[in-house]
Each structure stands twice: as C-alpha cells, then as structure tokens.
Amino acid sequence: MxxxxxxxxxxxxxxxxxxxxxxxxIQGRLGVTGRVGFLIPADSDLNDLKLETNVxxxxxxxxxxxxxxxxxxxxxxxxxxxxxxxVSGRDEGDFGITNIAIGAQYRFMAQxxxxxxxxxxxxxxxxxxxxxxxxxxxxxxxxxxxxxCGGVDYFFMKQMAxxxxxxAVLAPEVDINLAGGGNFDPSGVSTTFGIxxxxx
Numbered sequence: 001m002x003x004x005x006x007x008x009x010x011x012x013x014x015x016x017x018x019x020x021x022x023x024x025x026i027q028g029r030l031g032v033t034g035r036v037g038f039l040i041p042a043d044s045d046l047n048d049l050k051l052e053t054n055v056x057x058x059x060x061x062x063x064x065x066x067x068x069x070x071x072x073x074x075x076x077x078x079x080x081x082x083x084x085x086x087v088s089g090r091d092e093g094d095f096g097i098t099n100i101a102i103g104a105q106y107r108f109m110a111q112x113x114x115x116x117x118x119x120x121x122x123x124x125x126x127x128x129x130x131x132x133x134x135x136x137x138x139x140x141x142x143x144x145x146x147x148x149c150g151g152v153d154y155f156f157m158k159q160m161a162x163x164x165x166x167x168a169v170l171a172p173e174v175d176i177n178l179a180g181g182g183n184f185d186p187s188g189v190s191t192t193f194g195i196x197x198x199x200x
Contacts, residue, residue: 024112024158026066026198033163034061035194039080041095044173046182051092056082058190062101072105074120080188093132095140097186099169100125101147116153116161121146124169126186130176138178143186145171153196161196 041053062076080097103122124147128140151165168189176182 024155025069025109026064026072026107027069029066029198029200031064031196031198032061033064033074033076033194033196035059035078035163035165035192037190037192039082039188039190041080041082041188042185044084044176044182044184046092046176046178047180049086051084051182052087053095054083054085056080058192060099061194064105064196066107069109070107072107072118074101074103074105074122076101076103080190091133093130093138095184096129096131098127100127103147103149107153114155116155118151118153120149120151123147124171126169126171128174128184128186130184132178138176140176140184141174143171143174145169145186159198161198162193163196164191164193166191 036059039056039058041056043053044051058078058080060076060078062074064072064074066072078099080099081094083094084092086092101122101124103120105118105120107116107118109116124145126143126145128142130138130140132138147167147169149165149167151163153161153163155161166189169187171186173183173185176184
C-alpha cells in the first residue's frame with residue numbers, strides 16, 4: 001500500500017513538473033484569443049426617462065503578441081448585446097455594441113510559470129446600434145473610450161492557456177437620434193472566460 005501511495009505521489013510530481021516546464025513567456029509569440037462572458041452596462045435615458053439596462057452577453061476574440069517577457073500588445077473585437085426597459089418595466093428595445101479595442105498588458109511574470117496575472121489598458125472604438133420594440137432601428141452616435149482590465153492566464157500547455165478577465169470600459173454619453181432625443185452611456189463592466197492559443 002505504501003509503495004502504491006509513493007508511486008502515485010511521484011507520478012503527480014512528474015505531471016506537475018512537466019506542466020511547469022511547458023509554461024513559458026509569450027515574448028515574441030503571436031496568439032489568438034476567444035472569450036465569452038457577461039456584461040453589466042451603464043443605464044441611459046430616453047425622452048428624459050431613465051432606461052434601466054439588463055445584464056447582457058459579451059463574446060469575441062482577437063490577437064495578442066508578446067513584446068517582452070512582461071509586456072504584450074492586444075487587438076480584440078467583441079460584441080455586447082443587452083436589453084433596456086423603463087423603471088415601470090416597459091420594454092424599450094435592445095442595444096448592441098461592437099467594441100474594437102487596442103491595448104497593452106503588463107504581465108506579472110518573473111520566471112516561467114503556469115499562472116500569469118496581468119493588468120492592461122487601451123483605447124476602444126464603440127459602434128452602437130439600437131433596435132426599438134417593433135423592429136425600428138434608431139441611430140446612436142459612435143464613440144471612442146478607454147478600458148482598464150485585469151486577469152489571469154493559466155498555461156496548461158506551452159501553446160494553450162485558459163484566461164479569465166474583468167474589464168471596465170469608460171466612455172462619454174452619446175446621442176440617441178430619435179424624436180425627443182436621449183443619451184446612451186456605452187460604459188460597462190464585463191467578466192469573461194476563454195482560451196488563448198499561440199502559434200509559435
């Protein structure tokens with residue numbers, strides 16, 4: 001029995017050691033990221049009435065390139081969809097935002113390690129559409145904002161990592177072009193989970 005337990009412990013140590021050996025810096029490496037998650041959007045207003053937004057879905061992906069051991073550049077395109085209603089509960093339609101984000105990450109990596117936390121920031125181009133109840137599409141002005149993010153990559157293979165991230169997008173309100181007018185706030189906070197795959 002003791003021999004079996006010793007063998008199992010030895011096997012577990014070998015697996016962990018092999019896993020650590022597979023993890024490495026992404027310096028000079030190009031990767032692709034896919035992610036899905038949830039979005040908590042900011043509230044807006046329409047015809048001087050508050051629009052309460054509901055938790056929505058976010059999904060998308062992009063490219064990541066390791067510039068140095070601790071610095072990486074990212075380009076991501078994500079799509080966010082969520083509904084809005086008045087305080088009374090009346091449906092006011094669905095918003096969608098396509099976010100083209102260009103940013104940089106600082107990766108907290110001192111040595112080859114499987115778990116790599118990171119923090120990042122960047123510029124966001126926010127393209128918004130708004131479908132009213134009944135299918136009418138109202139025009140919403142596009143906007144440029146910024147994002148701040150923090151997350152972690154877990155490398156279970158040298159070429160592949162699971163990733164989780166919290167991201168806040170901050171942007172000024174834009175006009176909703178309808179009779180009576182309105183203001184749409186494209187800001188929000190999202191939590192996403194995904195996979196990164198590196199090509200080299």
